[in-house]
Every structure is written in structure tokens, then in C-alpha cells.
Amino acid sequence: MSAPAPSMHSAAAKTRAEKLGLRLERANLDEFADTLLALARTDANVVAVTSDSRGSGKLGPFGQQHPKQIVEMGIAEQNLVGVAAGLASAGKIVFAVSPACFLTARALEQIKNDVAYSDNPVVLVGISAGVSYGALGSTHHSLHDFAVLRAIHNVAIVAPADNFETREAVRLAAVAETPVYLRFGKAPLYRLPSAGTFELGRARLLRPGSDAAFVATGETVIHALLAADFLKERNGIECRVLSVPSIRPLDTGAVLDAARTCRALVTVEEHSVHGGLGEACAALIAEAGLARRFGIAGLPDEDTVTGSQAEIFRHYGLTMEGLAEKMTGLMSR
Amino acid sequence: MREERELILKSLRYRKELLRVIKNAGAGHTGGDLSCIDILNVLYNRILRVSPKTFSDPNRDRYVQSKGHCVEALYVVLADRGFFPAEELETVCRHGSAFVGHPTRKVPGVEQNTGALGHGLPLCTGMAIAGKLDGAPYRVFTLLGDGELAEGSNWEAAMAAAHYGLDNLTAIVDCNTLQISGHTADVMNSEPLEAKWASFGWAVRRVPGHDFGALIGALEHPLEKGKPSVVVANTTKGKGISFMENVAKWHHGVPNDDEYARAIAELDAAISALEGVPA
Numbered sequence A: 001m002s003a004p005a006p007s008m009h010s011a012a013a014k015t016r017a018e019k020l021g022l023r024l025e026r027a028n029l030d031e032f033a034d035t036l037l038a039l040a041r042t043d044a045n046v047v048a049v050t051s052d053s054r055g056s057g058k059l060g061p062f063g064q065q066h067p068k069q070i071v072e073m074g075i076a077e078q079n080l081v082g083v084a085a086g087l088a089s090a091g092k093i094v095f096a097v098s099p100a101c102f103l104t105a106r107a108l109e110q111i112k113n114d115v116a117y118s119d120n121p122v123v124l125v126g127i128s129a130g131v132s133y134g135a136l137g138s139t140h141h142s143l144h145d146f147a148v149l150r151a152i153h154n155v156a157i158v159a160p161a162d163n164f165e166t167r168e169a170v171r172l173a174a175v176a177e178t179p180v181y182l183r184f185g186k187a188p189l190y191r192l193p194s195a196g197t198f199e200l201g202r203a204r205l206l207r208p209g210s211d212a213a214f215v216a217t218g219e220t221v222i223h224a225l226l227a228a229d230f231l232k233e234r235n236g237i238e239c240r241v242l243s244v245p246s247i248r249p250l251d252t253g254a255v256l257d258a259a260r261t262c263r264a265l266v267t268v269e270e271h272s273v274h275g276g277l278g279e280a281c282a283a284l285i286a287e288a289g290l291a292r293r294f295g296i297a298g299l300p301d302e303d304t305v306t307g308s309q310a311e312i313f314r315h316y317g318l319t320m321e322g323l324a325e326k327m328t329g330l331m332s333r
Numbered sequence B: 001m002r003e004e005r006e007l008i009l010k011s012l013r014y015r016k017e018l019l020r021v022i023k024n025a026g027a028g029h030t031g032g033d034l035s036c037i038d039i040l041n042v043l044y045n046r047i048l049r050v051s052p053k054t055f056s057d058p059n060r061d062r063y064v065q066s067k068g069h070c071v072e073a074l075y076v077v078l079a080d081r082g083f084f085p086a087e088e089l090e091t092v093c094r095h096g097s098a099f100v101g102h103p104t105r106k107v108p109g110v111e112q113n114t115g116a117l118g119h120g121l122p123l124c125t126g127m128a129i130a131g132k133l134d135g136a137p138y139r140v141f142t143l144l145g146d147g148e149l150a151e152g153s154n155w156e157a158a159m160a161a162a163h164y165g166l167d168n169l170t171a172i173v174d175c176n177t178l179q180i181s182g183h184t185a186d187v188m189n190s191e192p193l194e195a196k197w198a199s200f201g202w203a204v205r206r207v208p209g210h211d212f213g214a215l216i217g218a219l220e221h222p223l224e225k226g227k228p229s230v231v232v233a234n235t236t237k238g239k240g241i242s243f244m245e246n247v248a249k250w251h252h253g254v255p256n257d258d259e260y261a262r263a264i265a266e267l268d269a270a271i272s273a274l275e276g277v278p279a
């Protein structure tokens, strides 16, 4: 009777993930909540601020175990961010947790002035980001968050691709001296191959290659990795894959190296094609004077189709198959 | 009495239909749909001067559902009023459908796109100011959640609506005392509502929110000349399904097969009981 929840990956993509030895882990949101709970346990200064978002942020156990370290603001995102900035100014380690769509749109001025400009090191946690809310529609999508935050000085923008990147990002954000925006989805994710330590401003090389490159961020990275493997097998293309958890600071060296070495470069993100990782890379590459075959995979500039997150990804080609197609199209042009 | 009975029956049927839509879509805001469906019933069947034929008439009454998450209730009532064929409800939340899980103008009869809370009252304030500027006869209505009232935009609009003496504007608060995380009184208390709205310059009436007579009485005419009206409807979240009433988790709970069958059985029993009573 109910529509079966469509999977994020085709059967072929799942088989390929298995072949690569990738294991399905939990949602980044769950990893975030547990990491934050662990931090709160050892540091009473850690405070979570919520906007009727405790359940959506998986902070139920946090609230039960540390009732004095959670501040509920009700459905009031502007107040959430303003209050978070005030708490941070008074020495608290503040995680302001709210759906990414509302946090980065409704409270944008508070982010710009009270957090970024006034340099209050709040950790802004955008939950159920991108198109995680699926058929709830455009009010609930955050396809603008990278764009608006990139235009505001002094906020690190971080979109972890798996549970490892999430854990590391949360720990780094807690000790950061400037504001950080973290962005999480709620779908279970594959654990990506290990690729060294996690640092802000450092891309992670998940797969070497010098024919083509995927430069991907957040929860689309897995699709790029599978596409690269698929392209090797089907077309003999050696495709580099960079996971770029931090869009700011951006690992300009890694992006430029990929652009210099590879014939074609495709960026991938769960964001509008405008103003995100893709345009950041495009500007970087153009300013370096490099002319490359270049494509941006993301959500096009249109009213987003109705559907679950998986259906939306499939609709716009943010899948192994879709990305492989985009890359071969670009290379044969 | 006859009129009351007709509305009660209609609401029972709406409840069945919205549960069916939620079950079919695998998603929905069940608790809040059930708390506001009687209000929507009264609005669309007794108060609003709007129909599929007059929907593009500049003088039509306007309704904006600010608590947009309870979209299933709105879609069901619009289908019943003939804005689109009821079969289209099968596509709610499906890939490629116009029926998004929050009100969208892609669906005939929907005035404004909502879903982010705290937008309906400012929008309606603008519509009501336009009505005054044009000397137009229409009224403007919006439905707010009690949790939603924490959004500051509501109070900015409340101040403006009173400032401009918008007696063509009526806000209805679906005061079911719950929001996602639990009781509104615990999450972020919005009471005392009468005192708050009155101090902002509004005419206020609190009514039992599932009492058709009381709702009609409060909504039929503006409460006071020269002031915007607010009707605080004391409702029950999950109203009409015994095991959903006043239970926070039904905010966006989707019934499993067994729960669905039990819910429909309760509504069917209520319908039979009512139909057995001579009018």
C-alpha cells in the first residue's frame, strides 16, 4: 500500500560498493549526536541549542543525560542563532542544531552579524540538509546554504561524506576558534576508504587517477567513488576522486592539481549548481588560467522535482550511473 | 442541529480520507491534521466565499495555511470542494507529483506556498492591506499552530495588522497544546494567548475547537470593527482516533497496517452511530 522507500543506490551500485569492500554505516546525523554526547560528558561547557529540533537532531539521549546542557528555544530559528552567539560570547561551546533549510535561511542575518561578523565561534549544525526531507518539498530543502555562507566571511563550511568525516568534523568544530557550519543528512551512508587524517581545508584523496577527476562533497561522494570504479571497468578511464569535506577553507592545491593533471573534472554536491563547490572550483580553475573540460553536478536551477531524496538524486543524475554518464559526455565532447 | 450533524459526518469522512492519504503516501502530519480538520471543514463549507469557479476572482476570500505541515487536511478538503479530482490524492508525495508534502500553488485551490512556519500571518497581512487599499470586500484567514507562535514573524505581523486596523483579517490558532518535542507549555510557552493578542491590539475569542457552532459563531463575521480578529481554537492533537489523541509522537507518525485498520474502524463506528440517529 505505502510506496516502498526507494534506495539511494541501484542494485548495480550496491554490488559495486560490496566489490570495493565498503560497509554501510549509519546516518551522519546519528554519528553527530553520539559524538556531541561524548563531548558533553567530558565538558560541561558544551551546550546544544535547539528549536523544537531535539528529536530531528537525535538529541533525545543528550537532553536526558545532560538536561542542563541543552537550551530549547521553541520554533524560533532567529532566536536560536542569536542566543547561541550570546552563549558563545560568554564562553560556552555552542552547537546550534536546527534543520539546515531554516537555520541558514531564516536565521541568515543572525549568522552574518551575530556569529560571523562578531566572531562568536558558534557551531551551526544544519540537520536533514540538502534534499533529505524529500517530498516535503522546497521549503524544506537546503540547496542554498553553501552559496549564502560562502558569501559571508568567517564561517567554515563543512559537509562530511561519511561517519568518519562527521566524527572528526564535530570534534574539530568544538575546539575551533571561529564559526563553523556543519551539514548532515539522515540517510545511512557507506564508510569511505580511509585516506589519512581529517583536517579542515584538506581534501581527501579516495582514489588516484589522472584521466579525469570527481571533486565531490558531502553525501554525494559515495556516488562519485562508485562512478569512478564503474568508468574504469567500462571505459578504462582512470578517475581520481577527491572528497572535499570543507568547502571553506577549500583545498585549492588539491583542486588545482586535479585540474592540471586530468583532462576533465566534474564537481558533485547536494546543492544548487549555483554558488556551491562547483562554482568555487570553477572560479579557482579559471583564475589559475587553466582551460579544462568542466562540469557541475548538483541540483539544477529549477523548481526541484517532488520525490524522496533517492528519487531526486536519480532524477538529476546524482548517482553512480548519472555521474558516469556526465563524465563520459564531458570527455567525448 | 441538522447542519451540525452534516458537518460532523463530513469531518468523520475527511478524517478517514486524510488517514488514507497519509497511509498511501507513507508520510504526513497526522496529529495536526486531525486537530485542524474541523476548522478547515467550517472554513471551506461555511465561511470562505471561494470555489473552483471563483478562485481567480480578485474578490474571493483567501485562506493561507501557515501550519503548512498539515497539508493532507487541506488537500482532502480542497478535493471535496471540487478544486481537483480526488484521484489525484493518490500521488501525494510521489515522484514527479504536483502534490508536494506542504501546500503548493501547483495544486488548484492553494493560495500560497507554505511549510516553513511563521509565514502565513505576514502574507495575510499583506493581502488584507491590499483589500483595504482596493476597498475590496474579501476577508483573509490564516491557520497557525500554537508551537508556531514562537516564530517572531508572527508578532511582527500582529503588530502591523493592528496598526493598520485590518478587520478583514482573521487568524485562527490551532491550539492543540503540543508540538514536535512535546507540550508547548514545556518547549516554549506561548500562553497566555488572549492577553498577548489583546495587548497587540487584536480582538480575541477562545472557542472549543471541535465545536462547529462555536467555530462558525467566531468566524462568521470579524469580531470587532477596526481590529484584526484572532480565534484561539482549543483543539486536541490526534482528535477522533483514541490512541492518537494528545500523543506527541503522532505529530508525524504514519499508522502501520494494524493502527490504520483500528483508526478506520473507530471512524466507521462513529459514522454508523451518527447515521443511525434520525436527523
Ligand SMILES: Cc1ncc(C[n+]2csc(CCOP(=O)(O)OP(=O)(O)O)c2C)c(N)n1
Pocket: A051, A052, A075, A077, A102, A106, B029, B031, B032, B033, B035, B067, B069, B115, B116, B117, B118, B144, B145, B146, B147, B148, B149, B174, B176, B178, B179, B180, B184, B237, B251
Ligand atoms: C520555520 C520552521 N521551523 C521548523 C519547522 C519544523 N516543524 C514542522 S511542524 C513543527 C511543529 C509545529 O507545532 P505546532 O505549530 O504546534 O503545530 P501542530 O501542533 O498543529 O502540528 C515544526 C517544528 C518548520 N516547518 N518551519
Ligand SMILES: [Mg+2]
Pocket: B145, B146, B147, B174, B175, B176, B177, B178, B179, B184
Ligand atoms: Mg500544536
